[in-house]
Amino acid sequence: MTNRDEAAAVRPLTRAWVSRQLEAGERIVGTEALHGGITAEVRRLSIGTRDGGTRDLVLRAFVDPLYVERAEDWLNREARALTLLAGTAVPAPVLVAVDPTAAHCDYPSLLMTHLPGRTVLDDAGLETRVPLLARQLVAIHALRPTERPQAYQALTTADTVVVPEGADVTAWAAAIDVIREPAPSDEERFLHRDFHPGNVLFDVPPSRPDDARITGVVDWAAASWGPADLDVAHCSTNLALLHGPAWAQRFAEAYEEAGGVLAAAASERLYWRVRDALAFSEDLQSAARAWREAGRTELTTRAVEERLDTYVTTLMGAPDRGGAEGP
Structure with a gap:
């Protein structure tokens, strides 16, 4: 054309x-x-x-x-x-x-x-990119606007969750029970509300991948005011579905290593991670299609359903109910 x-x-x-x-x-x-x-x-x-x-x-x-x-x-x-x-x-x-x-x-x-850079969704180079993502999110959460955006929305309920075919029904039932409880009352801050690798632009020198840097953060249509855990949980779910559950936990760790503050109680951290993971169940086809268009052709809807089931099962089966071990 x-x-x-x-x-x-x-x-x-x-x-x-x-x-x-x-x-x-x-x-x-x-x-x-x-x-x-x-x-x-x-x-x-x-x-x-x-x-x-x-x-x-x-x-x-x-x-x-x-x-x-x-x-x-x-x-x-x-x-x-x-x-x-x-x-x-x-x-x-x-x-x-x-x-x-x-x-x-x-x-x-x-x-x-238009900002320079490109989205990077490949497995290669994650060890470098995950800490960069975490530091960028900490910087977003550090903003203190004079006029706060509207309060966050978390629309998924126990009745709207779609359990994938062949999923671990026991783990999913336990996860659904988690979000039946009232949302934790945590300190609130400025949220991107859709922070994930697909909305972050990188400059990655071909000969020096360890020198990757973030050049932009895009898609601010859901900017909100709410708990930091919500943004962290959303990026964690994306990383789990793109790269495996261990990277979800590694991102949460990197966020805290960068100075970010999450809920003190493991049960509260679990609440937000489970809520975000279950939200993905309602429209996995759209997420999978977007990732395939971006080059991850192996991520069929069925493949993403299986990864989501693995992530939910990992969350509900972790010893402290707070997540999987890091990579």
């Missing part, structure tokens, strides 16, 4: 709206679909500048009817988060414009700057 054809893939009203956000003499000269997201269509836009060069922007558009009804909330929340993050040490995109109700675009949309 040529750049011209790709540019045409930006829908007419949205294209006109983007063009109004550009500097005089600039225009869209190409687009590229960015894979890995679940709820939104994401494209990199190449912008031709007046001096003959190019710069990149990123367009997020909610086109799936399943998610459009929540797009206004998500886009407003992301716009507020990006505004808050401007000028901080957290490497986040800069907000350019937002149209949360599709008043001007074909679909609810947000335009922001």
